[in-house]
Amino acid sequence: MGLSFGLPAAICLAMERPVILWFKRDLRVQDHPALTHAARLGPIIPVYIVEPDLWAEPDASGRHYAFICECLESLREDLAGLGLTLAVRVGDAVTVLEDLRAAHSVVHLVSHEETGNLWSYGRDRRVAEWARGQGVRWEEMPQSGVVRRLGSRDAWQGARDRVMRAPVLGPVQGVRGLAVASDDLPAPATLGLKDACPLRQKGGRGAGMRALQSFLSTRGESYQRAMSSPLHGARACSRISPHLAFGTLSLREAVQTGAMAPGGRGADWARSMRSFQARLAWRDHFMQKLENEPEIERRCLHPAYEGLRPRQADALRLAAWSTGETGLPFVDACMRSLLATGWLNFRMRSMLMAVASYHLWLDWRSTGPVLARAFTDYEPGIHWPQVQMQSGTTGMNTIRIYNPVKQGLDQDPTGEFTRRWLPELAQVPDAYLQRPWDWPEAERLLERGYPAPIVDPVEAARVAREAVWACRRAHRGDAVTARIVTRHASRKRPRRAKPKAATAQLSLDL
Secondary structure, X not given: OOOOOOOOHHHHHHHOOOEEEEEOOOOOOOOOHHHXXXXXXXXXXXXXXXXXXXXXXXXXXXXXXXXXXXXXXXXXXHHHHOOOOOEEEEOOHHHHHHHHHHHHOOOEEEEEOOOOOHHHHXXXXXXXXXXXXXXXXXXXXXXXXOOOOOOOOOOHHHHHHHHHHOOOXXXXXXXXXXXXXXXXXXXXXXXXXXXOOOOOOOOOHHHHHHHHHHHHXXXXXXXXXXXXXXXXXXXXXXXXXXXXXXXXXXXXXXXXXXXXXXXXXXXHHHHHHHHHHHHXXXXXXXXXHHHHOHHHXXXXXXXXXXXXXXXXXXXXXXXXXXXXXXXXXXXXXXXXXXXXXXXXXXXXXXXXXXXXXXXXXXXXXXXXXXXHHHOOOOOHHHXXXXXXXXXXXXXXXXXXXXXXXXXXXXXXXXXXXXXXXXXXXXXXXXXXXXXXXXXXXXXXXXXXXXXXXXXXXXXXXXXXXXXXXXXXXXXXXOHHHHHHHHHHOOOOOOOOOOOOHHHHHHOOOO
8 A cells, every 4th residue: 555645734725826816897706707716726815906007097087986995895804704815906917916926926817807998908918918928827707798709799699698597606615815915095186086976876795785686676666667767767777887887796696686586566567677687688788899899999980980070179068068067958967967976877878978979069089088987887898889879980870869958858857857956947937947048037047157058959960960971871881881780780689579779779777
């Protein structure tokens, strides 16, 4: 019989190479494929990197950072429950990862795939180059239905649905960790950030779960019919979008938890739950667009629209739109509400972008960052494809020019939402609230500081419509348009009669 020489467990652990688990937009331990995979490889060093250069980007804001800081506190507690210690490091990702590699002889890095902005795309390419140069194996795990290096959209929907049907992963048990030194979270001012947005939603796993559970137990009943209202949508929508954006909830958790919501509550409830699932699917659909074509953040999807609008924005129009001072009451109310709360229902987001692009004739590269900074739930993979869609620069989607007066009359018929955010209009009669310039006593508004409309909404829409449709007619049916449709259009066929083409533009209310 041969001899077997065992080593004490502590010595075996010391001989194992630790693995870095890099958290990014996945701030949870539940249904976390990267954590599950890392646990099989060896002792884990969980790390979150605060990257000052990322926070200097024009799409970053203090409200994002404040939300993430709350998520990190929740994540720290959940990791501690597993016996792991979260290390927060401040600096360039490559520098931080190299320091950890050198100090702890790391040969394995695990993270989730990230569909981020162009800055994070460039950073990940630098990390990949570093990993190859240092002999570090970097494994990126999918965490949604987005497919990296997708060859064709033809089978995408089925692949996405299979991911959503796979079992939700529970927190790993018996995981081993290696505690390393951690930095303090920088103060927002240190990163050049302001605007923490006191009325925004709070971050953290618990807040995300409470939002999802309350939606699926009570709030969701009116979802399908109330989501277009800026007044009622704030309660009727699930409000889980920032938690999906920063990963305190996984999309698969939301899909499967929603599918298990009790039925038998009537037609309104059934329609609302179907709509909720459809929006979750559209979320992956739009993120796949940016994953396939990162340059969507920087260039018009169809090059025919480059130069259609001035790249140098009209400073007065941009400032008026950005602060809710256009003189178009419903537009201004929506913008002020968004700036104060960090959230707005999707139809009104679409209207804000469309008014900026058509009535004010501002290039989406000037207005897109303004909205990105304002949305607590900013998700690059949704934001930039939608910004282009609402601006009419994709070459394939229906051109949708909202009438801001009609939207106010339709979506705020009592005027309650408009008056809440525009106290200057308190004395304007209901009949003139959405077009106060027609009120016989309109000059009185000037005494209260509300501006005259910056453009004539009817004439501005006419001019924009002619210009955009002329461009559309010029490229209709060309090879570039065909390529865009093949690469980015949905393949899923509707079960019922085909809806209006614009419907897909309004399908992301969460």
